[in-house]
Amino acid sequence: MKIAVIGGGASGLVTAIIAAREKKEVLILERNQQYGKKILMTGNGRCNYWNEDQNLEHYHSRDWDLLKNIITEENKKQVKYFFDSLGIVPKIKNGYYYPYSNQATSIQSALFKELNRQNVSRLEEFFVKKIEKKKDQFIIYSEDKTLVVDQVILATGSSAYPKTGSDGNGYQLAKSLGHSLVPVLPSLVQLKTKGKYLKEWNGIRMDVKLTLYIDQKEIKKETGEIQFTNYGISGICVFNLSGFASKALALSKKVKITMNCCPFIDTKEELNSWLSNRRKELKMEKLEDLLEGCLNYKWILGLLKELNFSRDTNWKDLTKKEKERVVELLFAFPLEVYDTNSFLNAQVCSGGVPLSEINPKTMESSKVKNLYLVGEILDVDGDCGGYNLGFAWISGIIAGKGCCK
Ligand SMILES: Cc1cc2nc3c(=O)[nH]c(=O)nc-3n(C[C@H](O)[C@H](O)[C@H](O)COP(=O)(O)OP(=O)(O)OC[C@H]3O[C@@H](n4cnc5c(N)ncnc54)[C@H](O)[C@@H]3O)c2cc1C
Structure with a gap:
């Protein structure tokens, strides 16, 4: 089974690493030259990557009730194990987690190095402009290349801060595969x-x-x-x-x-x-x-x-x-x-692909078999304080395991 992760941001990197640790053949496709560009901007360059207080009140979604199946005790533990496994030492201030180095680069670099250790194949400057499902496979098109894979993880982010690469185009990819959208609006703005x-x-x-x-x-x-x-x-x-x-x-x-x-x-x-x-x-x-x-x-x-x-x-x-x-x-x-x-200044977006259209145990689409959605493309946004990256990690870990089942 060949898995293509589209988008090398927070959620895509975690999904790729987890699936590769399960010995799957993973390919990550990123439109930028650099991975995790947005991670570098988080927490004013310090990356507030988690919060001890994971009360669901800090998250917002039209299908808010479904979040309890995703932000579970077990999944919260998995996030901590994951960062321990990358060697990240947290600095915890009032429950807010930062890398002890106080540098977002520590998180971005740890993820990138683990991607290499796990032999995840990578294609940079690869902008996915179309995805088609043909029988049991997906055909992925860029401007000049075509790839055929068995599973697709859509981790293209939202419309917030488009200069980082996530400019909302992923919503169109999801729609073209049969998903609907809760209206996407600027949030944390x-x-x-x-x-x-x-x-x-x-x-x-x-x-x-x-x-x-x-x-x-x-x-x-x-x-x-x-x-x-x-x-x-x-x-x-x-x-x-x-x-x-x-x-x-x-x-x-x-x-x-x-x-x-x-x-x-x-x-x-x-x-x-x-x-x-x-x-x-x-x-x-x-x-x-x-x-x-x-x-x-x-x-x-x-x-x-x-x-x-x-x-x-x-x-x-x-x-x-x-x-x-x-x-x-x-x-x-x-x-x-x-x-x-506008979206140019918003840290995140509210809205996106409804949670009701995915299986919370695997993050697999209920519309298209072997398609998974993670991170901010979904209709989930959190308060300031590490909740948005928190959701990216949690959904990435679930999907990384889910696509290997
Ligand atoms: C200024 C700022 C500060 C923030 N601070 C914090 C914070 O301190 N704590 C916190 O929890 N959250 C913070 N956030 C929010 C957090 O960064 C996001 O919620 C998180 O990065 C979302 O992860 P993601 O993987 O869904 O999307 P992204 O990290 O946006 O990654 C999506 C990736 O997909 C790529 N991509 C998009 N379309 C395509 C395509 N068609 N083909 C190939 N590649 C594609 C993009 O280039 C990008 O690399 C902040 C956001 C901003 C803008």
């Missing part, structure tokens, strides 16, 4: 917002608590560092809300995020008394001074502008309504989201 504050706050980083609302309904809360840009907001806490926002915007729903700039305070009442106490203890009246010891200075200037207050505004001179407005904006500043950044 920056959000575009409307407001006069954009110019003022560009470049600011602040610790905040965000709450996402879709059509006025509260959906999710995230705490962390927000980064303001000249078009909107970014940062891990924003990324973790972006998948929900992306799907809602595609359905023309209203998306709003409120920002609590004092995340150590849980209610408006507490915020009110915190301000009063500061006034008394610090003997300060100027709103700007009251906030300066706690909040980013540029942010305060933007807030005063939003309120149409001068910089000399004193708390005691404000009307009750004005005070309420100050507290409201500090506690739940509204950020109206009208779009996401």
Whole structure:
């Protein structure tokens, strides 16, 4: 049985290695010269490759229920054994796994070297443009070559960060073989917002608590560092809300995020008394001074502008309504989201080939015998924190074993 793995990214490399360890004849086809280009960009070059907390809540899919058959205790163990077998020593910070070297190259290189040790055949700069199933075999076409194999693993990634080689073409290959697609949208991506504050706050980083609302309904809360840009907001806490926002915007729903700039305070009442106490203890009246010891200075200037207050505004001179407005904006500043950044900047995609169209025990397609799908081409995306690579490894290990059964 000859197996062709299409795509030499995270999921394809693992599948090829596992199948080769089972003594199968494996050929990996990669359009780039280099393998695992995207791996090198992960975790800001440090590769956050796993997370100890594998609660399914960190994963998203239209067929979410089916994930429990994939993210199993046994499969999680297999991921750890796999990286041990490559010699990767983890550095674990709050459950987030990085290679101890702090270099994504350690992961990419370990995978590549194991590929060689296992004698996996390789064809680089091989762009698969068509796959046909003829009787029991697959015919794979590039621009100038044709290959015949018995099994195909589709590991072509998503549409996110197309310059790494995964530009969404794999979805068309899956469709041509009879699969359907859950709409593919950018996820773990920056959000575009409307407001006069954009110019003022560009470049600011602040610790905040965000709450996402879709059509006025509260959906999710995230705490962390927000980064303001000249078009909107970014940062891990924003990324973790972006998948929900992306799907809602595609359905023309209203998306709003409120920002609590004092995340150590849980209610408006507490915020009110915190301000009063500061006034008394610090003997300060100027709103700007009251906030300066706690909040980013540029942010305060933007807030005063939003309120149409001068910089000399004193708390005691404000009307009750004005005070309420100050507290409201500090506690739940509204950020109206009208779009996401594009696939060019998205770390992952939501959507893809439905999980209901594969067998979770082997990752084999239920539409085409001997076709397997792994990684981000499937309708699974995870939060920031090692979940997306996590899914690539898990699905790769399952398929590597599954195609040898
Ligand atoms: C900037 C950035 C940071 C990230 N950080 C993290 C992180 O820290 N932790 C984490 O868990 N996840 C992270 N991710 C997400 C993670 O990298 C992906 O989810 C993961 O790489 C997906 O693996 P994959 O094998 O499905 O696809 P990919 O890694 O994208 O691999 C697909 C491969 O297929 C090849 N290919 C595509 N089409 C063809 C074709 N027709 N013929 C031949 N070859 C083809 C591509 O060139 C590519 O090499 C990050 C993503 C980005 C963009």
